[in-house]
Every structure is written in C-alpha cells, then in structure tokens.
Amino acid sequence: MKNRKIIIGSRRSKLAMIYAEKAREKILSYVKNFGIDEVAIKEIETKGDQVLDQRLSEVGGKGLFSKNIEVELLDNKIDIAVHALKDMPSEETEGLLTSCFLERNDPRETLISKNHKQLKDLSPNSIIGTSSFRREFQIKKMRDDLDCKLIRGNVDTRIKKLNENFYDGIILSYAGINSLGLNQNISQIFSTSEIIPCAGQGVIALQCRDNDKELIEILKSVNxxxxxxxxxxxxxxxxxxxxxxxxxxxxxxxxxxxxxxxxxxxxxxxxxxxxxxxxxxxxxxxxxxxxxxxxxxxxxxxxxxxx
Ligand SMILES: NCc1[nH]cc(CCC(=O)O)c1CC(=O)O
CATH class of the missing domain: 3.30.160.40 (Porphobilinogen deaminase, C-terminal domain)
Structure with a gap:
C-alpha cells in the first residue's frame, strides 16, 4: 500500500477523543510496515450525545452512540470507527467488521460519592445516579435501601451533577474516569465479582469496512x-x-x-x-x-x- 491516508472517526466527547487518540497512536506504531502516510481523527456527533434527558433504551435502544459513525464508515467518509465496545450492539452492521481491539483498560466499576463515602457508609435511602438497570440491580443487591435515579451525560457532566447535590453517589467505570485523569474523585473500586461489569467494558474497538483488505491486515497486527x-x-x-x-x-x-x-x-x-x-x-x-x-x-x- 502506498501513501494512503487513514481517517479515524469517533464521537465528539472528550473521552471518545482520548480513545481515538489511543487508537491512532497504536496504528501509527505499525504503519511503517504498511506504507501509511497519515492517520487523522474526525469528530462525529451521535444521537446518544444529543439526547441527554432520557434512558438510552427510551431514545431508541441499540447503537445510539455507534450508528452515525457507522454510516460515515459505510459512506467512505472515514476508514476506521473507534468505539467504546460496550456501547456497540452485539450484532455487527452489514458491510462492517469489528475484529480489532486494544488491550483492555481496567474493567472495574467505581463509586464516586459525596465526602468520599464507601457504599456501606452511605446514609440510609441515599440516591445513586445511574441510567443502567444492571448497575441499579447490582447496587440494590448490596444495599436495598438505596434509591437509584436516572443520570445521563458524559463522565464530567455526571461528576458535576453529583457535586451540585442531585445525587449522593454515582457509579462509573474506572476505565473512563482514569482515561480522563479524574481518579481523585473515586471513593470506592468494586472487584469484578462485587459488581460484574457489562460486556466489553474498558475495551476500545476498531471497526472498518469488511472489504477494506489493506486495513483489515493492519488491524490484525494492532489487535x-x-x-x-x-x-x-x-x-x-x-x-x-x-x-x-x-x-x-x-x-x-x-x-x-x-x-x-x-x-x-x-x-x-x-x-x-x-x-x-x-x-x-x-x-x-x-x-x-x-x-x-x-x-x-x-x-x-x-x-x-x-x-
Ligand atoms: N455508556 C457510557 C460509557 N461508554 C464507555 C464508557 C467508558 C468506559 C469504557 O470505555 O468501557 C462509558 C462511561 C461509563 O460507563 O463510566
């Protein structure tokens, strides 16, 4: 392959851009062997970023964060889509291939709470912000008095909402917080048995067109x-x-x-x-x-x- 420029597409959020940059660096460390000139990053807005006041399942379910990016990929506007794997539907979109994954980041779940309290030390009937039924049921398994309330938005927005006293605690993944350099906010880290994460948590996925043979080869070595x-x-x-x-x-x-x-x-x-x-x-x-x-x-x- 000669002088090919690769364009990576990713969500516009700060975290998604950090993930895209990680993917870019990883690819760049291999391109010498493949004759790639340049790897650029394109920001793409998704429906999951636009609608912030409802549960994802209410907005339209599967693929809210990934759909627009996949459309750009199918339209040849980008060559690689970078996703947080856990935001991707379990069935692959026709014409696309997701078989390249970066080494997993820490998959554990964390509690960020007011005054850095552990889950067991939260006052009775405290309010936990989460928009995931999984996290809600898992938390209630440990503390059935707690009340879970919907929270949406990016990681930093959620921490801001906690600090504005809408919640006593929020559950977020270590991978996201760590990538954003926000570790100092973490009050408790749960083992993967205490709170079993969702499938693919902490994994960055690289998706390409299923007929892009050159790129498929490159991504094989990145995987x-x-x-x-x-x-x-x-x-x-x-x-x-x-x-x-x-x-x-x-x-x-x-x-x-x-x-x-x-x-x-x-x-x-x-x-x-x-x-x-x-x-x-x-x-x-x-x-x-x-x-x-x-x-x-x-x-x-x-x-x-x-x-
Ligand atoms: N659904 C939101 C989402 N998608 C990816 C991450 C970051 C963690 C990851 O990359 O798995 C998060 C935030 C969170 O769950 O804390």
Missing amino acids: HQLTHNCIKAERNVLKILEGDCETAVGVFASISGFKINLEAELFSLDGSKRFHLKLSENINKANELGIEVGKALKKLSNNSHKK
Whole structure:
C-alpha cells in the first residue's frame, strides 16, 4: 500500500477523543510496515450525545452512540470507527467488521460519592445516579435501601451533577474516569465479582469496512489477542440473550494461564430475580464458553429478562 491516508472517526466527547487518540497512536506504531502516510481523527456527533434527558433504551435502544459513525464508515467518509465496545450492539452492521481491539483498560466499576463515602457508609435511602438497570440491580443487591435515579451525560457532566447535590453517589467505570485523569474523585473500586461489569467494558474497538483488505491486515497486527478472546466470550452471552440496553446483564471474562473464566449475572426485567454463573474453559474455546453461559442463563431466567 502506498501513501494512503487513514481517517479515524469517533464521537465528539472528550473521552471518545482520548480513545481515538489511543487508537491512532497504536496504528501509527505499525504503519511503517504498511506504507501509511497519515492517520487523522474526525469528530462525529451521535444521537446518544444529543439526547441527554432520557434512558438510552427510551431514545431508541441499540447503537445510539455507534450508528452515525457507522454510516460515515459505510459512506467512505472515514476508514476506521473507534468505539467504546460496550456501547456497540452485539450484532455487527452489514458491510462492517469489528475484529480489532486494544488491550483492555481496567474493567472495574467505581463509586464516586459525596465526602468520599464507601457504599456501606452511605446514609440510609441515599440516591445513586445511574441510567443502567444492571448497575441499579447490582447496587440494590448490596444495599436495598438505596434509591437509584436516572443520570445521563458524559463522565464530567455526571461528576458535576453529583457535586451540585442531585445525587449522593454515582457509579462509573474506572476505565473512563482514569482515561480522563479524574481518579481523585473515586471513593470506592468494586472487584469484578462485587459488581460484574457489562460486556466489553474498558475495551476500545476498531471497526472498518469488511472489504477494506489493506486495513483489515493492519488491524490484525494492532489487535490484542487475549482481549479479543475475552470479548468473544462476553459478547456471545449477549447474542444468545438477545439483550438490548434494557437487559440487566453483567459479563466478565478473564484469562489465567491457558484458561478463560467467564462470570455472568442476569436479572429479571423487574430486578427481583438474579441468575448467576461462573464457568471456565480452555482459552481456544472462548466462543463456545460464551454460548454455553448464554444458553444456561437463558434457561435459568426462562425469558424473565425480556419484555
Ligand atoms: N455508556 C457510557 C460509557 N461508554 C464507555 C464508557 C467508558 C468506559 C469504557 O470505555 O468501557 C462509558 C462511561 C461509563 O460507563 O463510566
């Protein structure tokens, strides 16, 4: 390939731009081998950024953050779309390919609270800001007196709303806060078993057109294989459950030696029932493990997780 310029498209938010820059640097460290001249970044506004007063599931569900960016990719206006994997629907858009993932950032969930209190020390009936049913049910599992209220917006907007006393605490991912350099706000970090993250949390995904052979080759060398194995397992659980943003499901895969461990929990639609599973497989069976756990959870829930 000669003198090709690559354009990366990403959401306009500060965090998305940091993710795009990470992807850019990673690609640049490989391009010498591929004859790429320049890697540019283009900011794209998405519906998920525009509508800030409703739950994502109410605005229109799947792909709110990714759709506009995917359209630009299909229209040849950009060459690579960078997404926070957890914001992507579990089914791939026709004509596109997502098979390159950067090494996972810290996948854990954190509490940011007034006066740096831990969850157990919050006053009775405190208000937690989250727009995710998964986080709501997981928090209530630990403290059933707490009240969860909708919060939307970027990470910094959410912290601002906490400081304006609309909430006593908010739950955010470590990866986002850390990437923005806002760690000093963190009051508590939960282990991935205390609060099982959502599938793909902390993973940056690079998507391209499925017929862009040159780029597919480059992205193959950029891809972090162990992360790839983990998210295959995690996202297969979502596929089997046919979940959307309203599905309250935590899924987390980790590698130890030649094993891949998958822990998952699924809640019924009203949050009253919890189904939990933890299984291990040989690392080259990541796909199968995800399917197995997904099917087992589906059976346990007897479709109580769906409308
Ligand atoms: N849905 C919002 C979102 N999408 C990606 C991240 C950052 C974490 C990540 O990259 O997985 C966040 C914020 C959060 O959950 O704290």
